């Protein structure tokens with residue numbers, strides 16, 4: 846869900862970590878070969894760059910979903926409103 850794929854720069858093992866943690870300055874060990882991977886925005890390594898990019902994208906999606914929820918807390922997908930019945934957009938059209 847909110848995790849992104851990371852590929853180890855040494856052993857090429859693929860594992861996952863939370864997008865929220867994968868930010869500039871973050872470091873973590875590869876679960877396979879135990880090398881410490883450093884995540885920096887200015888990293889030149891394609892694996893690191895890709896992981897950072899994916900994490901940014903996932904964080905953005907989370908933020909947007911959160912914003913929608915905060916903007917309309919009462920909005921419920923199961924809720925059906927009949928208040929718009931009879932009111933069509935074409936009625937607003939004037940020349």
Ligand SMILES: [Zn+2]
Nearest residue numbers: 853856875878
């Ligand atoms: Zn590794």
